Amino acid sequence: MNIIITYKDDTAFIKIVTERFDHQNAKEAKDTLFNIIDNGIHKMVLNLSSMEFMDSTGLSVIVSIFKRISSVNGELKLCPLSKQPTELLKIIQLNRLLTFLDQDECIVTNKF
Amino acid sequence: MKAVILSGGQGTRVRPLTYIVPKPMIPIVERPLISYIFKLLKKHNFSQVIVTVSYKADMLEDHYQNGEEQGMQIAYSLEGSVKNGKIVSKGLGSAGGLKKVQKFADFFTEPFLVICGDALIDLDLTKAMEFHKSHDGVATVICKEVPKEDVYKYGVVVTSENGLIESFQEKPKVEDAKSNIINTGIYIFDPIVLDYIPDNKEFDIGGDLLPLLSELNLPYYAKVPDFQWIDVGSIADFYKANMLLLEKKIKDIKPYGKEIQPNVWVGINCKIDFDSIEIEGPVYIGNSVKIEDGVKIIGPTMIGSGCLIEENVILNQSILFSYTKIHRGLKFSNKIITSKYIVNPDGSFIDVDETNMHFLVEDRRKCYCKITPEEIEILEILQSIYSL
Numbered sequence: 001m002n003i004i005i006t007y008k009d010d011t012a013f014i015k016i017v018t019e020r021f022d023h024q025n026a027k028e029a030k031d032t033l034f035n036i037i038d039n040g041i042h043k044m045v046l047n048l049s050s051m052e053f054m055d056s057t058g059l060s061v062i063v064s065i066f067k068r069i070s071s072v073n074g075e076l077k078l079c080p081l082s083k084q085p086t087e088l089l090k091i092i093q094l095n096r097l098l099t100f101l102d103q104d105e106c107i108v109t110n111k112f
Numbered sequence: 113m114k115a116v117i118l119s120g121g122q123g124t125r126v127r128p129l130t131y132i133v134p135k136p137m138i139p140i141v142e143r144p145l146i147s148y149i150f151k152l153l154k155k156h157n158f159s160q161v162i163v164t165v166s167y168k169a170d171m172l173e174d175h176y177q178n179g180e181e182q183g184m185q186i187a188y189s190l191e192g193s194v195k196n197g198k199i200v201s202k203g204l205g206s207a208g209g210l211k212k213v214q215k216f217a218d219f220f221t222e223p224f225l226v227i228c229g230d231a232l233i234d235l236d237l238t239k240a241m242e243f244h245k246s247h248d249g250v251a252t253v254i255c256k257e258v259p260k261e262d263v264y265k266y267g268v269v270v271t272s273e274n275g276l277i278e279s280f281q282e283k284p285k286v287e288d289a290k291s292n293i294i295n296t297g298i299y300i301f302d303p304i305v306l307d308y309i310p311d312n313k314e315f316d317i318g319g320d321l322l323p324l325l326s327e328l329n330l331p332y333y334a335k336v337p338d339f340q341w342i343d344v345g346s347i348a349d350f351y352k353a354n355m356l357l358l359e360k361k362i363k364d365i366k367p368y369g370k371e372i373q374p375n376v377w378v379g380i381n382c383k384i385d386f387d388s389i390e391i392e393g394p395v396y397i398g399n400s401v402k403i404e405d406g407v408k409i410i411g412p413t414m415i416g417s418g419c420l421i422e423e424n425v426i427l428n429q430s431i432l433f434s435y436t437k438i439h440r441g442l443k444f445s446n447k448i449i450t451s452k453y454i455v456n457p458d459g460s461f462i463d464v465d466e467t468n469m470h471f472l473v474e475d476r477r478k479c480y481c482k483i484t485p486e487e488i489e490i491l492e493i494l495q496s497i498y499s500l
Contacts, residue, residue, distance in 0.1 A: 056468040064486070
């Protein structure tokens with residue numbers, strides 16, 4: 001897993017590059033993301049588009065970050081996900097809670 | 113009379129359910145699909161039936177055995193072989209399967225019926241057999257009239273005025289279709305046609321055998337009776353068939369069990385306080401089901417035997433396979449749920465084992481007692497979504 005973080009203004013753009021997002025790497029990702037929030041960055045764009053597979057531990061990272069950012073009135077946006085993670089979020093309706101950027105917006109953010 | 117049920121397919125379009133059971137055994141309101149076909153065959157005095165099997169053949173054979181309980185004699189013809197204890201399928205095509213049966217012991221000595229194992233039908237088979245015997249053809253193709261806009265999904269049949277089949281069009285464009293009469297995959301054959309099927313070769317009835325008969329100038333006829341034909345070829349079809357059956361829209365078939373109030377069927381040994389739950393029929397509840405207080409069930413919904421629905425769950429137009437446990441407070445709409453998969457009617461699904469989502473649904477017989485703080489966090493957030 002590779003985590004690439006760039007900052008622009010008050011927003012952190014975070015790209016987590018891994019094929020599988022599960023118990024092997026979820027904790028590391030969560031700690032990194034929480035650190036960013038604790039350092040006062042409350043706006044986040046998460047690019048998880050490289051993930052082909054996400055399990056419940058990966059899902060719980062997204063949920064924790066969403067809750068943490070909501071609690072400080074911040075803003076979390078996600079780049080489009082690949083098929084399986086999208087299905088996972090959709091089937092439990094979690095997609096209704098999250099804000100997704102479209103592909104074009106995401107490409108722009110990735111340039112930072 | 114003799115019949116063959118063609119059930120050798122892999123059922124790829126009905127995945128992931130066919131990862132659990134072979135396609136002919138997919139449950140339509142708790143009865144395997146093929147049971148409905150056996151019942152129809154029995155009603156029309158078919159007493160000797162051969163089922164061509166392949167994928168998960170053991171499950172089917174263990175269930176129906178020699179056919180005594182179905183009131184007929186049932187034999188099986190495996191399309192494949194057993195290697196290292198596992199069945200390795202070798203598809204022969206629908207016609208190749210018939211040839212294999214005939215080569216073994218000359219089973220077919222009189223006109224016989226060929227029917228697919230994946231449709232719910234109420235066809236008058238007696239009349240169909242009589243029709244076959246009344247004409248000079250070597251085969252009868254049972255056809256159905258469909259709306260013109262649907263022809264692209266099927267093999268279209270072109271006939272002369274007296275029903276003689278002149279040609280076929282395989283899945284034509286709507287504008288190219290020469291008729292709206294389609295082949296249902298139900299046939300009656302004279303044994304003579306088997307002579308024209310090559311040995312040990314993949315050979316299809318619709319694609320190879322019938323065109324060959326035409327080429328050889330052997331006449332065969334279409335019969336277009338008015339009957340119900342519900343194909344269960346895909347997950348969407350499977351979902352729809354269950355819904356239709358619950359809505360009593362399938363002729364002669366009703367859910368099994370006691371109808372405790374209009375459109376609510378409940379099996380035996382259930383633990384449900386009907387004053388503490390809300391039910392909008394049609395709803396089928398199997399045997400030994402436990403439903404906790406505060407649950408809301410909106411029909412058509414079918415809950416398989418042995419399920420556990422924990423408190424405050426909402427189920428809307430969904431199908432639960434047997435022994436599924438649903439964690440408290442969850443809400444599912446338009447889903448097919450097993451202890452291993454959560455499936456949408458369009459066929460997309462998540463694998464509960466692989467994604468480790470047992471805190472949502474689980475096999476009731478397993479004890480999944482420990483829920484992690486992370487999982488509690490997900491469950492809490494789901495609750496907040498439901499109240500949006």
